Amino acid sequence: MLERVETGNAAAGGAASSTGAAAPVVGPIARRPLHEEAVDRLRSAIVQGELAPGIRLNERVLSERLGISRTPLREAVKLLATEGLVELLPNRGAIVAPVDAERLAQTLAVMGALEALIGELACAQASESDIAAIRALHYEMMAAHARRDLAAYFAHNQAIHLALVEAGGNAVLAHTYRQLNANVRRVRYMANLSPARWDAAVREHEEILAALTARDGVRLKALLSDHLAHKTAAVLAALQDGAAREAA
Amino acid sequence: MLERVETGNAAAGGAASSTGAAAPVVGPIARRPLHEEAVDRLRSAIVQGELAPGIRLNERVLSERLGISRTPLREAVKLLATEGLVELLPNRGAIVAPVDAERLAQTLAVMGALEALIGELACAQASESDIAAIRALHYEMMAAHARRDLAAYFAHNQAIHLALVEAGGNAVLAHTYRQLNANVRRVRYMANLSPARWDAAVREHEEILAALTARDGVRLKALLSDHLAHKTAAVLAALQDGAAREAA
DNA sequence: TCTCCTGATTTTGTATGCAGAATACAAAAA
């Protein structure tokens, strides 16, 4: 967990050896900044619960683990703080942000407001190949569901929702959505959903795909909103549940 | 412009000398981190156009001007990059993000989606004193309009919209809204609005206040959406205008 | 035993140093 970074920036284009084929001449591989690497690393560690809510992020320890110095690490931590994944304690460093039901509910409410725009834009702007890609993801997700493979299901589910927002062609919307979503995913990983809710979610996805295919924006908006509302209920319930179990 | 920081963190509460009066004991004033100071400084400099779009942010120069070292400054710049106010060029530092009509339109679309939630929450959650405060701001704005004092008008206008979103009690929503808004404000500063649009905006604000007072969420939602749509049109038009004038 | 102080240690926040990349400049070639 949290392996060293090993500056994996090896020449992406590789030696375009041999014949001077119509190779696009790769271009000089911009090395990825370490702070970005650190952001990604830490974000996924937090989202996947590898770094539990509330634990302190000791700079020295983390910088050793990631194999980078404190400077880019601190930059990364501050970025994650704006995403709400970590909390900055003045003069006392940072902790992984505790999961707060109130805040989570607020986040989901904002995402709900965005769903309307997402549905509208997706229907209006998605290319046929965008839709085809989403359909492919949908069936892969169905397969995961049939297999009761929760991890794969989540992964494809995420991919679908991201593809939907991307298809709308509004980069700001996509960025905002992603950022909010990070906090929700964290809880998702913690909470298994009930079989009933799982089945219902899959049915909802069927309808979502149908509406998108028909490019029925009004309907897609409504479906996405409902879908999120159900998800909200499930997530908050799971959270309550977890808290209760904790207390026992 | 961009005066040194002078660590204005002087004991905020001042010496709580003399009698142990019921002073709220200020607490040992947590010194404000320099990177935060830098963020605020740079953000307002950019929003107010003091740092023009496209110009390079030379680290050495900036750190000297602000009187802080490069480390916290770099942290600040990276934070502003996530807000979209600056653009990071790998190995070549950062520039003030160019104003891009496309991106601005996308930002405004997202804000539009949020307006619905803002209106709903404000009507449902605002306290009477919240509403009173907004009303006070409203009249101050009206005064500024009567005086044709554009700067004061903008300031109060901003304050009203922020108060509205704050009154809803959803901190995540407020945070998201603020962030998106920074990019719009920048253009606002650049573009004077036409007298006709100004008058119309004021009338819209009258209706907004009325709907809030009546706690008519449905109506407030619609009004805020329309208001933003008009603003969007005005802002984009002003932007076109500016570009055209530039070309001439 | 508990509380409160005091000094040592850890940890953060900030500044500075260093290597490599990018740019600017100047001379040579076309």
Add this chain to the structure above:
DNA sequence: TTTTTGTATTCTGCATACAAAATCAGGAGA
């Protein structure tokens, strides 16, 4: 004159050094 190539300088990205704040350990006193 224009383009190209080699060199010097500037700047960024990262690491490290240093100072201030916080935490911890131990002991004195109640």
